[in-house]
Amino acid sequence: xxxxxxxxxxxxxxxxxxxxxxxxxxxxxxxxxxxxxxxxxxxxxxxxxxxxxxxxxxxxxxxxxxxxxxxxxxxxxxxxxxxxxxxxxxxxxxxxxxxxxxxxxxxxxxxxxxxxxxxxxxxxxxxxxxxxxxxxxxxxxxxxxxxxxxxxxxxxxxxxxxxxxxxxxxxxxxxxxxxxxxxxxxxxxxxxxxxxxxxxxxxxxxxxxxxxxxxxxxxxxxxxxxxxxxxxxxxxxxxxxxxxxxxxxxxxxxxxxxxxxxxxxxxxxxxxxxxxxxxxxxxxxxxxxxxxxxxxxxxxxxxxxxxx
Amino acid sequence: xxxxxxxxxxxxxxxxxxxxxxxxxxxxxxxxxxxxxxxxxxxxxxxxxxxxxxxxxxxxxxxxxxxxxxxxxxxxxxxxxxxxxxxxxxxxxxxxxxxxxxxxxxxxxxxxxxxxxxxxxxxxxxxxxxxxxxxxxxxxxxxxxxxxxxxxxxxxxxxxxxxxxxxxxxxxxxxxxxxxxxxxxxxxxxxxxxxxxxxxxxxxxxxxxxxxxxxxxxxxxxxxxxxxxxxxxxxxxxxxxxxxxxxxxxxxxxxxxxxxxxxxxxxxxxxxxxxxxxxxxxxxxxxxxxxxxxxxxxxxxxxxxxxxxxxxxxxxxxxxxxxxxxxxxxxxxxxxxxxxxxxxxxxxxxxxxxxxxxxxxxxxxxxxxxxxxxxxxxxxxxxxxxxxxxxxxxxxxxxxxxxxxxxxxxxxxxxxxxxxxxxxxxxxxxxxxxxxxxxxxxxxxxxxxxxxxxxxxxxxxxxxxx
Numbered sequence: 186x187x188x189x190x191x192x193x194x195x196x197x198x199x200x201x202x203x204x205x206x207x208x209x210x211x212x213x214x215x216x217x218x219x220x221x222x223x224x225x226x227x228x229x230x231x232x233x234x235x236x237x238x239x240x241x242x243x244x245x246x247x248x249x250x251x252x253x254x255x256x257x258x259x260x261x262x263x264x265x266x267x268x269x270x271x272x273x274x275x276x277x278x279x280x281x282x283x284x285x286x287x288x289x290x291x292x293x294x295x296x297x298x299x300x301x302x303x304x305x306x307x308x309x310x311x312x313x314x315x316x317x318x319x320x321x322x323x324x325x326x327x328x329x330x331x332x333x334x335x336x337x338x339x340x341x342x343x344x345x346x347x348x349x350x351x352x353x354x355x356x357x358x359x360x361x362x363x364x365x366x367x368x369x370x371x372x373x374x375x376x377x378x379x380x381x382x383x384x385x386x387x388x389x390x391x392x393x394x395x396x397x398x399x400x401x402x403x404x405x406x407x408x409x410x411x412x413x414x415x416x417x418x419x420x421x422x423x424x425x426x427x428x429x430x431x432x433x434x435x436x437x438x439x440x441x442x443x444x445x446x447x448x449x450x451x452x453x454x455x456x457x458x459x460x461x462x463x464x465x466x467x468x469x470x471x472x473x474x475x476x477x478x479x480x481x482x483x484x485x486x487x488x489x490x491x492x493x
Numbered sequence: 494x495x496x497x498x499x500x501x502x503x504x505x506x507x508x509x510x511x512x513x514x515x516x517x518x519x520x521x522x523x524x525x526x527x528x529x530x531x532x533x534x535x536x537x538x539x540x541x542x543x544x545x546x547x548x549x550x551x552x553x554x555x556x557x558x559x560x561x562x563x564x565x566x567x568x569x570x571x572x573x574x575x576x577x578x579x580x581x582x583x584x585x586x587x588x589x590x591x592x593x594x595x596x597x598x599x600x601x602x603x604x605x606x607x608x609x610x611x612x613x614x615x616x617x618x619x620x621x622x623x624x625x626x627x628x629x630x631x632x633x634x635x636x637x638x639x640x641x642x643x644x645x646x647x648x649x650x651x652x653x654x655x656x657x658x659x660x661x662x663x664x665x666x667x668x669x670x671x672x673x674x675x676x677x678x679x680x681x682x683x684x685x686x687x688x689x690x691x692x693x694x695x696x697x698x699x700x701x702x703x704x705x706x707x708x709x710x711x712x713x714x715x716x717x718x719x720x721x722x723x724x725x726x727x728x729x730x731x732x733x734x735x736x737x738x739x740x741x742x743x744x745x746x747x748x749x750x751x752x753x754x755x756x757x758x759x760x761x762x763x764x765x766x767x768x769x770x771x772x773x774x775x776x777x778x779x780x781x782x783x784x785x786x787x788x789x790x791x792x793x794x795x796x797x798x799x800x801x802x803x804x805x806x807x808x809x810x811x812x813x814x815x816x817x818x819x820x821x822x823x824x825x826x827x828x829x830x831x832x833x834x835x836x837x838x839x840x841x842x843x844x845x846x847x848x849x850x851x852x853x854x855x856x857x858x859x860x861x862x863x864x865x866x867x868x869x870x871x872x873x874x875x876x877x878x879x880x881x882x883x884x885x886x887x888x889x890x891x892x893x894x895x896x897x898x899x900x901x902x903x904x905x906x907x908x909x910x911x912x913x914x915x916x917x918x919x920x921x922x923x924x925x926x927x928x929x930x931x932x933x934x935x936x937x938x939x940x941x942x943x944x945x946x947x948x949x950x951x952x953x954x955x956x957x958x959x
Contacts, residue, residue: 280528289528375529405528413522418530425530426522432533439532 196287196467205341206334209298212468213306235259269366269394270310270326273297273336274358275343276372277315279419282345284404284463290345292463293371293400298337299471300369305333310366313339314358316349321357326366348420352380355388365392374399374447376420386454396457396478399447403464406444408436497568497924504563511555515548551947554940558933565929582621584647586638587613590655590662590681592629593692594887597656597683605681609654612679616652627796631655632666637802642674649674649903656683657891667899675903678896686890705888736771737875738854740785741863742778748864749776756872770796771854772875773847776863777821789845789856791828797855800878801844804832807874813866814841821860832857833867841867 235248238258248259275297281290301311305328312326313336324336351372358368368388374381374397389395410429417424444460451458457478461470496502527533595606617623624641628634631653642649651674655661662678670676689706705714741749775782792798804810814833825831825840832842843858861867 283526283528373528375531402528410525415522415524416527416530416533417524419526419528421530423530424524425533427533436532443532 196292196463196465205294205298206302206337208295209302209337212295212299212471213302233262236262270312270362270364271300271304271367271369272312272314272326272358272362273300274354274368274370274372275313275315275340276349276351276370276374277317277343277345278349278376279346280373280375281400283419284402287463288345289373289400289402289463290343292461292467293398294340294343295467296398296400296461296471297371298340299467301333301336301340303471303475305330311336312362314354314361315343316354317343318347319350321354323357323361325361349376351376352384355381355384359388359391359393362393365394367394367396369396369398371398371400373401373405378447382450382454385451385456389454389456394457395454396459396474397447397451398459398461398474399444400461400463401444403462406437406440406462408433408440494569494571494925497570497926499567501563501567504566505560507559507563508556511552511559515552548947551940551943554936554943558936558940561929561933561936565926565933569925569929571925582647583619583650584642584645585616585620585623585650585652586642587616587623587625587652587654588631588634588638589613589625589627590629590631590653590658591627592631592655592658592661594656594658594661594683595681597685600682600684605656605683609656609681612681613654616654616679620650621647626799628799631662634799635666635669639669639671639674650677651675652677652679653899654679654681656681657896659887659889659891662891662899664898672904676899676901678899680890680893680896683890686888688888737872738771738773739776740773740779740781741776742780745776745778745863748862748868752864752869752872756869756876770800771852772800773854773856774868774871774875775856775858776868777860778863782858783823785847785856786826786845786858789826789829789847790849791826792830792844792846792855793849794846794853797844797846797853798830800855801830801832803878804842804871804874807870807877810842810867810870810874813870814861817841817861817865817867819860820862829858833871842871 235251236259238247238260242260246261246263248261251257251259275293277290281293282288297313301313304311308328310326310328311333313322313324315322322339324332324339349372351370351374355368355370362368370385385395385397408429410433412429413426414429415424415426448458448460459474459477461474589609591606591609595604595609597605599605599608601608613625617625622645624638626634626638635651638651642651651670653662653676655678657678657680667676689704692703692705700718702717703714704717739749739753773785775785779785792801810833815836817833817835819835819839819841822839825843826845828845829840830844831840832844833840835841839860841860843860845856845858847854847856857871859868859871
């Protein structure tokens with residue numbers, strides 16, 4: 186894909202589109218021009234056995250080559266395999282409502298919608314799990330366009346508020362998934378690092394294929410504040426007076442350590458890690474992620490069959 | 494300037510408060526919502542840079558009030574004792590065993606005393622303040638070393654460098670070391686431990702050989718008298734640990750000989766260590782006396798002090814000196830050590846040092862007649878000072894585990910250093926605290942006046958603006 190194409194779909198433009206479904210489709214279309222392999226590979230059908238032809242069998246399943254060799258009519262039988270369920274776990278805590286303009290929350294919603302779109306398009310079942318104001322809101326993984334619309338509508342309604350309990354949400358997601366599938370957690374991962382890491386490990390050990398998408402804004406990672414600044418915590422409302430210029434260096438170091446730690450923890454637990462920034466064109470972000478997933482998916486399935 | 498209560502200076506930390514208050518009062522902080530304060534935690538340090546201090550003069554006055562009050566609390570005084578508080582760090586007293594048993598060879602060659610000296614030098618150079626006490630009686634030197642440590646501030650250590658011959662240092666001696674001094678024993682390994690030990694020494698006019706050995710867990714000594722041998726009162730006399738020279742007038746020859754003969758019946762070892770204490774006794778009639786004493790210097794080495802200490806504690810010398818008839822009454826050097834005094838307090842035997850370095854000689858200026866009882870008592874006390882202690886006949890040494898039990902760290906808090914003798918204590922120096930209080934009050938007054946003037950000024954500005 187050309188750079189010109191990417192620039193057309195700047196995060197600001199995509200976020201400015203009110204209709205989430207439209208922006209998701211835009212992102213997915215933008216991504217597809219790159220000609221990616223689908224990351225949620227379907228195993229639509231798989232040859233199982235031959236049986237003698239019986240009247241009424243669809244002629245398209247008749248094995249003509251075998252008929253030429255043996256002079257008998259056989260019908261090919263297939264086993265139907267289902268695609269894996271994809272659960273999107275979205276952090277909608279107040280800390281995601283940052284910065285002004287394209288907030289992490291809106292960006293995450295667009296990415297989630299696009300992911301749901303891609304997965305659903307591949308015939309996968311897609312579900313959504315979020316926690317708003319302490320209450321879990323859950324849409325089970327199902328296929329079909331209607332269900333995709335429900336998910337996108339829910340994503341659209343979602344507002345970033347309150348806190349969330351990542352460990353609880355992740356654990357509950359795994360419990361609610363009846364089959365092994367793909368779990369994509371989108372968050373800034375500020376809350377409860379240790380508990381989150383353990384929850385992710387547990388989910389991985391249950392056989393789910395877990396990805397974490399760490400979403401940060403340039404305002405957080407670059408931190409170019411100056412002078413005396415009183416910061417207000419978006420989640421707790423706590424205030425802290427700082428000399429931003431003086432602490433910027435230490436803040437950036439701590440932030441860098443945090444991101445590195447999150448990645449290392451994920452990689453060590455066999456979890457796919459992606460870091461996204463709200464100033465990245467969303468379709469590029471999505472493509473990067475899917476490309477990596479695609480590579481992993483193929484490698485993963487070579488030795489670990491997912492569906493029966 | 495010295496401080497009677499330097500701990501009060503910690504109060505200077507209070508100065509941070511007015512500075513902080515002034516800084517906080519300056520400018521409004523921008524309020525900014527942020528996803529997480531987690532990594533701003535490290536930034537809780539208060540603003541480190543300020544372009545402008547609000548009302549610098551007012552701040553300076555407030556700081557001055559606080560600072561001066563804190564200084565006043567610390568009880569300042571002029572001059573006084575600088576030794577207190579100085580010498581923080583490791584303060585070490587090394588007791589160096591120079592007893593006869595240390596003449597034995599170490600397994601690596603060389604005498605134990607030489608190895609011990611090297612060890613002591615290393616220990617001393619590694620400390621911030623240190624003293625080496627060379628003594629043939631380590632246990633007896635503990636009190637003096639502890640007294641020296643008490644006059645210093647810091648981590649106080651007492652280290653015994655010895656072969657730990659049985660009897661040289663034991664639990665009882667270790668028990669006399671106060672708990673605020675850490676104690677350590679450094680063993681100098683010697684050869685021939687437990688083997689029979691021969692020692693020759695002079696007893697009256699005879700040479701006596703003592704052979705001691707360990708048998709069945711007991712130390713036994715057998716004494717063999719040798720042939721009679723004339724003991725000379727000539728110059729120098731003896732081969733013991735002390736080389737004593739007598740300087741007297743020509744007319745005093747007979748008296749000196751008689752005194753030496755009478756005094757030297759005390760047993761003293763013949764094979765002295767490589768280290769000699771050179772002592773010169775000067776009688777009033779010696780022609781070069783004035784010149785010798787004029788060029789003398791005060792005591793400079795530990796062995797000199799140790800010897801004077803032994804002379805001071807000699808009861809015969811003290812008794813005879815108290816009744817002595819003083820024949821010279823010239824003025825005494827102010828820094829001369831007095832080994833014996835007459836009843837009226839006048840010095841009878843004064844000690845100074847002639848020469849320097851290894852050739853230094855301890856000069857004992859006897860201010861009584863060469864044939865007097867004091868002269869005899871001094872000669873005898875010198876002989877006793879170098880006499881062999883019975884413990885020197887012990888061929889065995891303490892086990893390593895036994896030496897290890899001496900080691901212990903300081904457990905109690907050290908007492909504050911006592912001022913050295915002659916130093917001016919804080920009670921003697923005039924305290925400046927009251928003047929500091931006056932200064933603090935003045936600064937407080939100035940601050941109030943200035944604050945009021947500021948308030949008036951801002952009121953005027955307000956009025957004009959309106």
